[in-house]
Amino acid sequence: MTTVEERRAADEAVEERLAPAWEESGGIRGWFTTVDHKKIGRRYMVTAAFFFVAAGLEAMVMRTQLAGARLDVVSPELYNQLFTLHGTTMIFFFSTPMLFGFGNYLMPLMIGARDMAFPRLNAFGYWVFAAAGLLMTGSLLFGAAPNGGWFAYVPLNEEQYLPGVGMDVYCLGLLLLGISTTGGAINFIVTALTMRAPGMSLNRVPLFVWAVVVQSFMIVFALPPLNVANLFLFLDRRYGFHFFDPSEGGDPILWQHLFWLFGHPDVYIIVLPALGIVSAIVPTFSRRPLAAYPLVVLATVTTGVISFGVWVHHMFATGLPQLSLSFFSAASLIVTVPSGIQVFSWLITIMLGRLVVRTPMLWVLGFLVVFVAGGVTGVMFAVVPFDQQTTDSYFVVAHFHYVLFGGAVFPIIAGIYYWFGKFTGRMLSERLGRWSFWVVFAGFNVTFFPMHVLGLLGMPRRVYTYEPELGWAGWNLVETIGAYVLLVGLSLILYDIVRALRRGPAAPDNPWGGETLEWATTSPPKEYNFPVVPTVHSLHPMWDEKSLASMARDRDDDERTLTDGKQALRTSDLDGVPEHPVALPRESVLPLVVALGLAAPTFALVLGAPLVAAVSALLLPAGLFVWHWPRAARQEAEAARSRDAAPAGADA
Amino acid sequence: MHRFPSSRTSRGGRGGRAGALLLLAVTALTSCSGPQSALDSGGPSARRLATLWWALFAVSAVVWLVVVLCVVWAVVRRRGGEVEPRSGGTRTVVVAGIVVPTLVLVGTFVGTVSVMRAEAEPPTEPALTVEVIGHLWWWEVRYPDFVTANELHIPVGRSVQVELRTADVIHSFWVPSLTSKVDLIPNQDNELWLHADEAGEYRGQCAEFCGAQHAGMSFLVIAEPADEFDDWLADQARPAETPTDPLAVRGREVMESQSCAACHTVRGTDADGDIGPDLTHFGSRRTLGAGVAPNEPGWLGGWISNSQTIKPGNLMPPQPLDPVDLNALIAYLETLE
Numbered sequence: 011m012t013t014v015e016e017r018r019a020a021d022e023a024v025e026e027r028l029a030p031a032w033e034e035s036g037g038i039r040g041w042f043t044t045v046d047h048k049k050i051g052r053r054y055m056v057t058a059a060f061f062f063v064a065a066g067l068e069a070m071v072m073r074t075q076l077a078g079a080r081l082d083v084v085s086p087e088l089y090n091q092l093f094t095l096h097g098t099t100m101i102f103f104f105s106t107p108m109l110f111g112f113g114n115y116l117m118p119l120m121i122g123a124r125d126m127a128f129p130r131l132n133a134f135g136y137w138v139f140a141a142a143g144l145l146m147t148g149s150l151l152f153g154a155a156p157n158g159g160w161f162a163y164v165p166l167n168e169e170q171y172l173p174g175v176g177m178d179v180y181c182l183g184l185l186l187l188g189i190s191t192t193g194g195a196i197n198f199i200v201t202a203l204t205m206r207a208p209g210m211s212l213n214r215v216p217l218f219v220w221a222v223v224v225q226s227f228m229i230v231f232a233l234p235p236l237n238v239a240n241l242f243l244f245l246d247r248r249y250g251f252h253f254f255d256p257s258e259g260g261d262p263i264l265w266q267h268l269f270w271l272f273g274h275p276d277v278y279i280i281v282l283p284a285l286g287i288v289s290a291i292v293p294t295f296s297r298r299p300l301a302a303y304p305l306v307v308l309a310t311v312t313t314g315v316i317s318f319g320v321w322v323h324h325m326f327a328t329g330l331p332q333l334s335l336s337f338f339s340a341a342s343l344i345v346t347v348p349s350g351i352q353v354f355s356w357l358i359t360i361m362l363g364r365l366v367v368r369t370p371m372l373w374v375l376g377f378l379v380v381f382v383a384g385g386v387t388g389v390m391f392a393v394v395p396f397d398q399q400t401t402d403s404y405f406v407v408a409h410f411h412y413v414l415f416g417g418a419v420f421p422i423i424a425g426i427y428y429w430f431g432k433f434t435g436r437m438l439s440e441r442l443g444r445w446s447f448w449v450v451f452a453g454f455n456v457t458f459f460p461m462h463v464l465g466l467l468g469m470p471r472r473v474y475t476y477e478p479e480l481g482w483a484g485w486n487l488v489e490t491i492g493a494y495v496l497l498v499g500l501s502l503i504l505y506d507i508v509r510a511l512r513r514g515p516a517a518p519d520n521p522w523g524g525e526t527l528e529w530a531t532t533s534p535p536k537e538y539n540f541p542v543v544p545t546v547h548s549l550h551p552m553w554d555e556k557s558l559a560s561m562a563r564d565r566d567d568d569e570r571t572l573t574d575g576k577q578a579l580r581t582s583d584l585d586g587v588p589e590h591p592v593a594l595p596r597e598s599v600l601p602l603v604v605a606l607g608l609a610a611p612t613f614a615l616v617l618g619a620p621l622v623a624a625v626s627a628l629l630l631p632a633g634l635f636v637w638h639w640p641r642a643a644r645q646e647a648e649a650a651r652s653r654d655a656a657p658a659g660a661d662a
Numbered sequence: 663m664h665r666f667p668s669s670r671t672s673r674g675g676r677g678g679r680a681g682a683l684l685l686l687a688v689t690a691l692t693s694c695s696g697p698q699s700a701l702d703s704g705g706p707s708a709r710r711l712a713t714l715w716w717a718l719f720a721v722s723a724v725v726w727l728v729v730v731l732c733v734v735w736a737v738v739r740r741r742g743g744e745v746e747p748r749s750g751g752t753r754t755v756v757v758a759g760i761v762v763p764t765l766v767l768v769g770t771f772v773g774t775v776s777v778m779r780a781e782a783e784p785p786t787e788p789a790l791t792v793e794v795i796g797h798l799w800w801w802e803v804r805y806p807d808f809v810t811a812n813e814l815h816i817p818v819g820r821s822v823q824v825e826l827r828t829a830d831v832i833h834s835f836w837v838p839s840l841t842s843k844v845d846l847i848p849n850q851d852n853e854l855w856l857h858a859d860e861a862g863e864y865r866g867q868c869a870e871f872c873g874a875q876h877a878g879m880s881f882l883v884i885a886e887p888a889d890e891f892d893d894w895l896a897d898q899a900r901p902a903e904t905p906t907d908p909l910a911v912r913g914r915e916v917m918e919s920q921s922c923a924a925c926h927t928v929r930g931t932d933a934d935g936d937i938g939p940d941l942t943h944f945g946s947r948r949t950l951g952a953g954v955a956p957n958e959p960g961w962l963g964g965w966i967s968n969s970q971t972i973k974p975g976n977l978m979p980p981q982p983l984d985p986v987d988l989n990a991l992i993a994y995l996e997t998l999e
Contacts, residue, residue: 085974086874086875086877086974086975087874087974087975090873090874158871158873159871163831163832163870163871165830165831165832165848166831166832166871166872166873171798171830171831171873172873256848256849257848261849262832262847262848262849263847263850297742297743297744297745297746298745298746298747298748299747299748299749301749301750301751301752301754301755302751302752302755302756302759303749305752305755305756305759327834327842327843327844327845327869328845328847328852329844329845329847329850329852329853332778332782335778336774336775336778339771339774339775340771343767343770343771344767346763346767347759347760347763347764347767350758350759350760350763351755351759351760352759353729353759354754354755354758354759355751355755355759357729357732357733357736357758358751358754358755358758359751360732360733360736361732361735361736362750362751363746364740364741364742364743364744364746365736365737365739365740365741365742366740366742367737367740375733375737378729378733379729379730379733382725382726382729382730383726386721386722386725386726387722389718389722389767389770390715390718390722392770392774393714393718393770393773393774393777394774394777394778395710395711395714395774395777395778395781395842396711396714396715396718398842398843398844399700399711399715399838399842399843400700401843401869402834402836402843402869402870402871403836403838403869465700466699466700466701466715466838467696467698467699467700467701468696468697468698468699468700468836468838468839468865468867469698470836470867470868470869470876471871472871472876472877473876473877474877475877476877477880477953477954479697480696480697480698480865481695481696481697482696523745525745550747553745553747554747
């Protein structure tokens, strides 16, 4: 029997040898130089939460404007900025970065690694994301926010129809963000394939990690069409190109294909990791491993593949030939099967297991109820004639809020309650958690359910007002009341978080009895996560004696403690066989400098100062030059020398 | 091994909530009428689509209820306890998560294709073809012999072919009580057919976001018995009548001499602008500014003086006429029946 005390003793023995190599600067300096995946992960989450609050408040203004017929709370122009920014922020600057935060924090912990494969790239990604988000959200303060809708259809979004910098902010902000997201995705893929603990073959990888890897592959393939589209649009707007200008032979439908070829996979880019959170929480509170793990893995991968073949269902009303419509209808129906597999895997697990309902699980149960409601209306949109009737109406607005708020925000909140102890060392309150759940659950349904009805009553989306005789005012008022209830519920969570950070009870290492490796670390984890790199013998190492024992037993094994500098263990991609230690980079200000080399020219371009852009862009090659200067090579050589010199060298 | 205490708070509740939600859903949807409602069908297409909706709703409700019942069952029977590191349940997942959904989806696809086929052809040979051209933010409606705006008249019981084009950005033509929507796309010729069984006014609205006044871009489809429709066609084809009332005569002079004529056409006068809506039979229309106000003298005066207060952002600049000219112009426009 391995006790927690035994592992603690082992940890302490190794700790003093590890600490010096892993320590980072504190204070202001550390703020700009950290490369620790946990700090970066937390930053992603806090920054994304900030954007969530901003976009949520934008929605509150919209709901207030729509509370009655012909109200005059905001002007049409401001309303158009609000809904464009709300959608763009929620999709690009909240959902994905928030889940990147979870991925960043949890992936190395779940696979028994000490950090991400490329810690500096990780820091760089965060800075670029923060700059792009600042540009996008900040533009509202100057009344210059994007105002052409989050999918920016052309020719409306050409300069001729929407002059001003709003849509330039959109194009450049998303291009900037795309660099960050792509870098982050590559980092996730490499980390998951090369840094897993010994013994963690692919069939022992936690589902959350699988989900993040599939998400990352999808990002790598889905972002290029979006980036190309945004570059084309920017060139059209600023430099007189005609990619999408119909009067000069440009093609407005090309934009739609490029955008949705990214846009539909993006739904799964957001939802898959959120479902991964659900798959992490369900077994813990069912006291039983997830049913049909291999099927769920296959379902995750299949979703990633099929989702690239369904984009045309966003274009069913554009007058494409019937035959193509029926193909995309079939594909859009098929893509729901993998989601069905996941739903029934969770249901079977909670029904067969010994269910315990704590706050994280309560959110997951609520998620099941609302996500399935969004799923069945999703199937409806694969039915071409029904789609043609209800697309671009409030029925669609209802559908995607059930899918995205239900399918991503509910799991994200579940995840916050589940891992808060690990993230911060403090526990959130069960009582406040339950209260906030029921208030949010009620507010959510009262806000978004009537939108189905309004869509069927003929209310188009994106209208800043409506006529009294249409009979929409009652339902709209109900929705607005629901939105304020939702606001109260979400504020309760924020209050709980602030309260817990100040005086919450200390978190145990494994408060819920979870199955995966993050629970083997202290709460919060040390800089190096695992003093002794664990050896994994099953899919649920924390429920399995042999895996637990490895962390105490191997404390004298240099190949598992890796105390010779800042090192992580490279293992083989399929079977997790240990190969050799790799040296990880120390803290550095270079990621920030290089990120500035991208952000400064972008801001300058938006403000119409190409000269400033050109000059500040020099920071980019300069920063990269220093980043890659042989000093790094020298460090590696030193690491290699000391590796060879070590008595039990990993290469031996 | 970690021992988990069973927690038993928040007993029940979920079942009742689910029932209440369903009840809310059913009561909400069975009273779905309104001038622009998709479930208040005025013709065969909308009726078919409403039936399709109720079928989809029924299947969806069953699926959702099964899931909710599973959740409720698990919560009610929960017992907590130690971890059981057993797997199992794969076969159930295969049946419930793959086999059954696949069968349901195949059925859905068959239904989809059959409704698509039915929607492709109008019930009768089209009686006439009308061209609708989307503008920022109004609808130009071209009949074979004349041009009007924001109002489409069709004969009851006969199909009408509608050709959809745009003068600027993408719009979408949607009359939910008659049929589903089709986009108006630059350099592209789209079409749909309309067919109303009952006489009446069916409201439509632009469904694709098109800028500042996307919300202020509605229109009416007016289905009339064949003889009334023929009269309407004949009336609309005539040029504007010459006014006799002195005020209206002065109004016509204002119309022709001021900036009105640069953008608007009134057939039979010198006004032949082609930027704004054709006003030849403006007095016969029910609304102003693509449905943002009723066509009444008070609103009309406000619209002409400064339409920006009624429809902010629209492309008609304020017309600072002196009060006498304004009254004359209103009087003249009202005569254009």
